[in-house]
Amino acid sequence: GQSLEQPSEVTAVEGAIVQINCTYQTSGFYGLSWYQQHDGGAPTFLSYNALDGLEETGRFSSFLSRSDSYGYLLLQELQMKDSASYFCVGGRDDKIIFGKGTRLHILP
Amino acid sequence: KAGVTQTPRYLIKTRGQQVTLSCSPISGHRSVSWYQQTPGQGLQFLFEYFSETQRNKGNFPGRFSGRQFSNSRSEMNVSTLELGDSALYLCASSPPSGRVSNTGELFFGEGSRLTVL
Numbered sequence: 001g002q003s004l005e006q007p008s009e010v011t012a013v014e015g016a017i018v019q020i021n022c023t024y025q026t027s028g029f030y031g032l033s034w035y036q037q038h039d040g041g042a043p044t045f046l047s048y049n050a051l052d053g054l055e056e057t058g059r060f061s062s063f064l065s066r067s068d069s070y071g072y073l074l075l076q077e078l079q080m081k082d083s084a085s086y087f088c089v090g091g092r093d094d095k096i097i098f099g100k101g102t103r104l105h106i107l108p
Numbered sequence: 109k110a111g112v113t114q115t116p117r118y119l120i121k122t123r124g125q126q127v128t129l130s131c132s133p134i135s136g137h138r139s140v141s142w143y144q145q146t147p148g149q150g151l152q153f154l155f156e157y158f159s160e161t162q163r164n165k166g167n168f169p170g171r172f173s174g175r176q177f178s179n180s181r182s183e184m185n186v187s188t189l190e191l192g193d194s195a196l197y198l199c200a201s202s203p204p205s206g207r208v209s210n211t212g213e214l215f216f217g218e219g220s221r222l223t224v225l
Contacts, residue, residue: 033213042112042198042216043151087151095164096141097152 004088004099011105012078020073020102022088029090032064032071037101046073046086062095078106112217114199120223124186129220133201139163140182141214142174143210145196154197157182186222194224207214 004024012018022032031050035043047055049064049071061074075082081105088099111201113132115186121127131141142163159178174184180201188194200214 035216042218043200043214044216045213048213095166098143098153100150106199106225 003040003092004097006086006088006099006102008100008101009105011107013107014078014080016078017074017076018078019106020086020088020104022071022073022076022099024071024090028031029066029089029092032074033089034060034062035087036084037087043087064078075104080102080108082106093094112199112201114197114214114217114220116220117158117218118221118223120225121189121221122225123189123191125189126185127189127222128183128185129197129199129201130220131182131184131201131217134180134215136213137201138180138219139202140176140180140185141200141202143198143200144168145219146194146196151198154184189224191224194222196221 004022006022008018010018031048033048034046037043045093046060047056047062048056049062050067052064054061054063058078064071073086083104085101085103087101090097114144129139139158139162141156144154145151145186154168154172155162155174156164160176171187176182196219198219200218201217202214
């Protein structure tokens, strides 16, 4: 079946760097997106990789390797406000599929 | 620029009832998609509408339906509610050039939290 796998939880320290991985079990995704969702809030767009390689947007970077069916989100200079859930999202055959989300805990 | 607006924000229904949720997209966005979010299943795609036509559909039973109006506002309806339908229902809009599956950026509303008793 089609699925995107990501760790359920990750813990990191304020000011550090953290990487959230996403692997997918099917081919043919048009691209990989990342969203952030705070508790009780709406998901907000972070980045989109249409092609292989690294996309950088401020403290956030995202990477995609289609040959490895793998992507990741890199968050640098972590701040307490980055405590949230992060979803990788793939689009295929006119459907959109979400990973189950990674809960990021940040320690002071 | 106003964001995506969903109403109502919270509602409680009983089994067997039906519910209608509303979504107003960002001005100029013609694609509206709907999602169900639960702790167990995460975020799941329900359907997408574009120019008043359902363009894509996820794997949900026929009790889940939707429509889109000429002003791009969309509604989704769930009939014969079941306890398992309790969830946060999110609506998202995307720019005119995009399809849900390859647009990259979706703009989500705050959601409608449905509780079925």
